Amino acid sequence: xxxxQIEIQLIASLxxxxxxxxxxxxxxxxxxxxxxxxxxxxxxGIVVGFFITQDLNSPLLIFLAALTGIIxxxxxxxxxxxxxxxxxxxxxxVFPALFSIGVIxxxxxxxxxxxxxxxxxLGELAFAPFDRLLISGVDVGPKSLWVIGIILIITxxxxxxxxKELKVSTFDKGLAASLGFSPAIIHYxxxxxxxxxxxxxxxxxxxxxxxxxMIAPAATAYLLxxxxxxxxxxxxxxxxxxxxxGYWVAHWLDASIAGSITTVLGxxxxxxxxxxxxxxxxxxxxxxxxQRTEVSLLTFLLHLRxxxxxxxxxxxxxxxxxxxxxxxxxxxxxxxxxxxxIVINNDIVSLTKKGTLFTTQAIDYxxxxxxxxxxxxxxxxxxxRG
Amino acid sequence: MxxxxxxxxxxxxxxxxxxxxxxxxxxxxxxxxxAKDSNTLLLGALVSGLIGTFWIRGIITKTHLKSDTALxxxxxxxxxxxxxxxxxxxxxxxxNQAGLDKYLFGQAATLVESDVWLMAIVTGIxxxxxLIFWKEFKMLLFDADYTKTLGFNTKFIDILITSFIVLAIVxxxxxxxxxxxxxxxxxxxxxxxxWTNSLSIMVFLAALFGxxxxxxxxxxSASQNNLSTGPVIVLxxxxxxxxxxxxxxSRGLLFKQIRFIKNxxxxxxxxxxxxxxNIAKTHEDITHPHTIKILNNFQGYTRGTLQKLVDKNxxxxxxxxxxxxxxxxxxxxxxxxxxxxxxx
Numbered sequence: 001x002x003x004x005q006i007e008i009q010l011i012a013s014l015x016x017x018x019x020x021x022x023x024x025x026x027x028x029x030x031x032x033x034x035x036x037x038x039x040x041x042x043x044x045g046i047v048v049g050f051f052i053t054q055d056l057n058s059p060l061l062i063f064l065a066a067l068t069g070i071i072x073x074x075x076x077x078x079x080x081x082x083x084x085x086x087x088x089x090x091x092x093x094v095f096p097a098l099f100s101i102g103v104i105x106x107x108x109x110x111x112x113x114x115x116x117x118x119x120x121x122l123g124e125l126a127f128a129p130f131d132r133l134l135i136s137g138v139d140v141g142p143k144s145l146w147v148i149g150i151i152l153i154i155t156x157x158x159x160x161x162x163x164k165e166l167k168v169s170t171f172d173k174g175l176a177a178s179l180g181f182s183p184a185i186i187h188y189x190x191x192x193x194x195x196x197x198x199x200x201x202x203x204x205x206x207x208x209x210x211x212x213x214m215i216a217p218a219a220t221a222y223l224l225x226x227x228x229x230x231x232x233x234x235x236x237x238x239x240x241x242x243x244x245x246g247y248w249v250a251h252w253l254d255a256s257i258a259g260s261i262t263t264v265l266g267x268x269x270x271x272x273x274x275x276x277x278x279x280x281x282x283x284x285x286x287x288x289x290x291q292r293t294e295v296s297l298l299t300f301l302l303h304l305r306x307x308x309x310x311x312x313x314x315x316x317x318x319x320x321x322x323x324x325x326x327x328x329x330x331x332x333x334x335x336x337x338x339x340x341x342i343v344i345n346n347d348i349v350s351l352t353k354k355g356t357l358f359t360t361q362a363i364d365y366x367x368x369x370x371x372x373x374x375x376x377x378x379x380x381x382x383x384x385r386g
Numbered sequence: 387m388x389x390x391x392x393x394x395x396x397x398x399x400x401x402x403x404x405x406x407x408x409x410x411x412x413x414x415x416x417x418x419x420x421a422k423d424s425n426t427l428l429l430g431a432l433v434s435g436l437i438g439t440f441w442i443r444g445i446i447t448k449t450h451l452k453s454d455t456a457l458x459x460x461x462x463x464x465x466x467x468x469x470x471x472x473x474x475x476x477x478x479x480x481x482n483q484a485g486l487d488k489y490l491f492g493q494a495a496t497l498v499e500s501d502v503w504l505m506a507i508v509t510g511i512x513x514x515x516x517l518i519f520w521k522e523f524k525m526l527l528f529d530a531d532y533t534k535t536l537g538f539n540t541k542f543i544d545i546l547i548t549s550f551i552v553l554a555i556v557x558x559x560x561x562x563x564x565x566x567x568x569x570x571x572x573x574x575x576x577x578x579x580x581w582t583n584s585l586s587i588m589v590f591l592a593a594l595f596g597x598x599x600x601x602x603x604x605x606x607s608a609s610q611n612n613l614s615t616g617p618v619i620v621l622x623x624x625x626x627x628x629x630x631x632x633x634x635x636s637r638g639l640l641f642k643q644i645r646f647i648k649n650x651x652x653x654x655x656x657x658x659x660x661x662x663x664n665i666a667k668t669h670e671d672i673t674h675p676h677t678i679k680i681l682n683n684f685q686g687y688t689r690g691t692l693q694k695l696v697d698k699n700x701x702x703x704x705x706x707x708x709x710x711x712x713x714x715x716x717x718x719x720x721x722x723x724x725x726x727x728x729x730x
Contacts, residue, residue, distance in 0.1 A: 027451075032458040036402070082631065082639060088454070089576050092402060096569030097624040100617030107617075208406075208469070212462030219455050256473035262466020269459065273445065281448050 009247050011145050012261060015201045016213050016239030018152040021159055022194045023214030024235050027222060028170050033088065034191070035214045037076065037095035038069040039198050043102030045069070046199075051105075062147075062199050069195025070188070072098060151200040155193055162186070167228055209258040213239055216265040223276045238268055296332045301341060301359045304351050314347055400439065402568035403461040404555045407438030409468025413475060425504070428556055435552040438464050505557055512550055516589075523547060524585055573623035574599065580634035599623035655694060662701070663718035666710045 026032050045068030049061035072094055079090040159166070169176035169186045176183050194214070201210045221234035246261030253260065274281050333349075336342045341355030351359070408431035415430025438460050445456040516523065522543050525533045534540050551571075558567050578591035603619030632640050695701040700714030710718070 100620040103617040215458040259470030266463035
């Protein structure tokens with residue numbers, strides 16, 4: 001591994017961490033699309049900054065870009081407040097307009113400089129190590145490493161200082177306001193941090209990757225845990241893992257680093273989305289099926305309780321009367337048998353004592369509308385779940 | 387046109403997500419065919435756009451992630467994957483690959499006649515389908531549960547609308563590019579929404595606004611060199627939106643402000659009248675004159691409001707004295723009654 005490779009991975013990991021922290025809060029506050037809007041609309045800020053300074057490396061550029069990011073947020077909120085359109089429409093209106101202004105400004109005035117739209121949107125991590133920061137002639141490392149490092153330190157500092165406030169205002173705005181924190185200040189603080197992170201990260205990794213790094217690790221972590229601290233930790237872990245893995249994929253495929261990091265993030269999310277223990281698609285589908293069978297079982301037991309006639313309790317009758325398919329009635333019958341709730345004599349089904357008790361209690365709960373209690377009851381009675 | 391449905395369905399940002407999600411489709415289609423035939427590329431874009439859309443829906447319904455997260459997630463992940471493929475293609479020894487990234491930012495000037503025909507045909511099909519399924523679309527839009535109980539296949543209609551939105555986006559990509567497509571979808575519809583409450587008029591207006599911004603934008607960008615078409619079109623559309631926000635008669639900001647001021651004036655007038663009524667009540671003769679001075683203690687009073695009351699024939703002025711007229715007294719007492727009724 002050459003030193004350039006290590007530097008690239010270091011930068012990518014730092015960007016991933018710097019993005020994961022505000023990203024987690026954006027996802028929790030249902031403002032994930034704002035990061036997309038910011039990453040597009042910082043363009044005019046950068047262009048204007050460039051006109052003023054004529055220097056692509058000036059800190060003023062970052063400042064102006066962050067300012068445009070905040071302007072975007074304010075504009076979106078203003079449009080939303082007028083009540084004329086919904087929030088998502090407001091976002092969708094503001095950022096393309098700002099982005100267009102940026103594109104036009106570039107096309108009209110800055111054609112001859114290295115400031116093209118591709119570079120802004122996509123970024124190129126591979127060149128980051130070549131852009132060195134020289135302090136009095138001494139090479140102290142790639143410039144973007146320093147930029148993102150400083151941003152990261154500030155972000156972590158703010159996070160530690162305001163963790164409690166952020167937590168409260170994210171989950172309970174009313175409580176936060178009544179406790180005396182200003183939700184507005186926290187909101188705009190978070191927005192500023194997101195803008196600055198986006199800007200600082202974009203010239204290393206590009207706007208799209210910033211969005212991906214903000215949302216994807218946080219969303220993936222959200223599927224796995226409901227604890228804020230764990231979620232932050234997981235998001236950072238996912239971010240760093242995909243940054244490093246993505247780099248090697250890109251190395252192997254000889255393709256864009258930003259793209260491959262995103263792809264790794266996507267694969268990670270897909271895996272978690274499918275297999276997460278309690279919220280993954282497979283788990284959800286399984287639980288839905290389980291519940292369906294259990295509801296059927298309950299219906300079946302109620303039917304048995306209501307009918308003492310033998311012909312109503314015949315196994316074959318199930319199919320006609322409750323209109324179940326063969327497979328379904330078979331699963332239900334087997335489940336009931338396994339749980340000792342019914343006995344079958346000569347194809348005539350009858351309830352056991354336990355079955356009667358279960359059914360009676362179930363009716364009680366259904367009548368009193370306390371559906372939530374049924375789960376606990378199921379735990380008491382069921383030896384096997386559906 | 388189809389944007390109207392997107393806006394009303396609160397899926398505005400879907401356009402943005404789809405236009406990004408179409409990128410890997412374009413790249414894969416190119417990888418498979420190895421040719422830059424715009425039809426196959428569009429097909430690829432369509433397929434990956436649809437996959438993106440349904441995955442978004444899957445995330446929203448099956449997990450507790452919210453729609454904005456799902457959108458942002460799919461958008462960035464698909465786009466990143468598309469970038470990976472694009473850069474991968476660039477390394478391939480294939481002379482055809484140049485210009486593939488034109489899809490990213492769009493260039494209306496590069497369109498050839500066959501593309502235009504394709505667009506016209508697809509637009510025609512969209513129109514036709516919309517006319518046929520108008521009733522179903524409309525119902526699903528405003529009351530999905532009702533539609534379901536009526537026995538319509540909501541899933542099918544839903545998929546139909548979504549597919550057409552995706553189709554429109556993918557076609558538009560060539561003209562204005564990935565980033566600005568969402569604005570093309572949204573801006574005309576959002577502008578049209580301000581002018582009307584009726585769906586059919588809104589769709590018509592949106593089409594009109596869209597066409598106008600297209601024409602104006604192209605004209606402006608052609609009149610100056612170095613102006614790319616897409617951004618100009620979007621800016622023109624944005625101007626339409628701002629104009630609509632401010633000047634629309636029933637929802638616009640300007641008229642809202644005017645109504646607000648007018649309401650406040652009315653309220654003050656009523657306050658003065660009520661005050662006068664309370665004084666006049668204490669006298670046997672309601673038209674008994676009082677000096678204007680006693681009104682000075684009262685906040686709602688100005689010479690203007692008094693004059694307005696005179697104009698309405700509620701009050702008579704005689705020198706420094708005022709007196710309520712019969713009509714003014716009745717109005718004021720009714721006012722009072724209404725207020726107490728309102729309190730109950």
